[in-house]
Amino acid sequence: MTEQEMSSKEKVLFGKATNPSNIMPKKLTLDSKIKFRCHPGVRCFTACCGGIKIILTPYDILMLKKRLKLPAHEFINQYTVPVYLEKTDMPGVAIKLREDDNKCPFVTPEGCTVYTDRPSACRYYPVGMADFHEGGADSTKENEQITEDKFFFIVKEDHCKGFEEDKEWTVREWREDQGVDVRDEMNKEWLRLVMRRKSFGMQATLSDQAKRMFFMASTDLSHFRTFIFESSFLDTYELDQETIDKIREDDVELMHFSFKYLAATLFGAQVMRIKDAKVQAKVQQIKDRQDESVLESVRDYEAVKSARDLEEGVKGK
Ligand code: SF4
Numbered sequence: 001m002t003e004q005e006m007s008s009k010e011k012v013l014f015g016k017a018t019n020p021s022n023i024m025p026k027k028l029t030l031d032s033k034i035k036f037r038c039h040p041g042v043r044c045f046t047a048c049c050g051g052i053k054i055i056l057t058p059y060d061i062l063m064l065k066k067r068l069k070l071p072a073h074e075f076i077n078q079y080t081v082p083v084y085l086e087k088t089d090m091p092g093v094a095i096k097l098r099e100d101d102n103k104c105p106f107v108t109p110e111g112c113t114v115y116t117d118r119p120s121a122c123r124y125y126p127v128g129m130a131d132f133h134e135g136g137a138d139s140t141k142e143n144e145q146i147t148e149d150k151f152f153f154i155v156k157e158d159h160c161k162g163f164e165e166d167k168e169w170t171v172r173e174w175r176e177d178q179g180v181d182v183r184d185e186m187n188k189e190w191l192r193l194v195m196r197r198k199s200f201g202m203q204a205t206l207s208d209q210a211k212r213m214f215f216m217a218s219t220d221l222s223h224f225r226t227f228i229f230e231s232s233f234l235d236t237y238e239l240d241q242e243t244i245d246k247i248r249e250d251d252v253e254l255m256h257f258s259f260k261y262l263a264a265t266l267f268g269a270q271v272m273r274i275k276d277a278k279v280q281a282k283v284q285q286i287k288d289r290q291d292e293s294v295l296e297s298v299r300d301y302e303a304v305k306s307a308r309d310l311e312e313g314v315k316g317k
Pocket residue numbers: 048049050054104105106107108111112113114115118119122
């Protein structure tokens with residue numbers, strides 16, 4: 001595979017590479033071997049933690065704000081800048097780099113101060129992953145079997161000396177070591193929403209309200225929880241008690257639920273059921289409106305008819 005054959009859609013998603021031309025044009029599998037090691041002894045230690053855009057996924061935000069013991073909105077205000085995701089109109093956030101040295105606010109000469117909770121993008125480097133179904137398959141349909149079609153590739157930044165180290169791993173071992181599989185699982189549905197939007201191009205516009213909802217659900221789960229429990233949400237959607245209890249208490253459950261809700265509201269995925277009573281009320285409302293329109297038409301017709309009768313009566317005289 002040449003680099004040209006790898007379309008931009010398949011290049012590093014939310015990765016830490018600064019230059020897409022550093023992608024090695026070789027497809028790897030989970031069993032492929034790579035030679036790489038990053039540790040405090042390398043000459044370039046922390047060189048990759050500056051001058052870079054690190055997009056945060058909802059799970060990244062959840063982990064970092066917990067680590068820093070901050071409410072989500074404070075974390076967002078203090079540590080992030082707004083961005084559009086993957087050249088779409090979907091709003092997200094990236095880490096705000098320090099003004100004085102253009103580096104990540106979490107980096108010190110000794111390394112990353114949030115290492116065990118570092119964002120997904122920091123874990124992927126130098127092994128990128130392409131998933132051909134990220135935008136295409138309708139993964140939001142319930143019970144739909146999704147055939148994954150993934151491969152991996154190396155991203156080799158010029159300044160990175162990790163490739164000169166002797167340690168050899170399989171891609172699978174490297175990903176396990178970096179905790180990437182867990183992140184993939186946590187980010188998967190959210191990433192699909194973004195890639196789905198990307199595959200639509202800009203033909204279909206997303207309303208400001210939809211964008212606000214996407215941003216709120218993706219960045220601030222406390223607000224999203226308030227929206228669920230303090231609006232007419234529970235009167236509108238069918239939710240079983242077990243789900244209600246889980247999303248009331250558990251942030252990760254709430255996050256997965258928010259992806260489902262976004263898939264339903266942004267893309268019309270049939271994954272949430274509106275209560276029958278609500279549907280009937282809506283149908284009745286439409287019917288009432290139609291009845292009113294019919295009555296109005298009849299009134300209009302009668303008015304025109306009596307005006308004509310009057311006119312003809314006058315002419316007949
Ligand atoms: S979060 Fe940690 S690993 Fe990621 S860029 Fe910042 S300092 Fe580096």
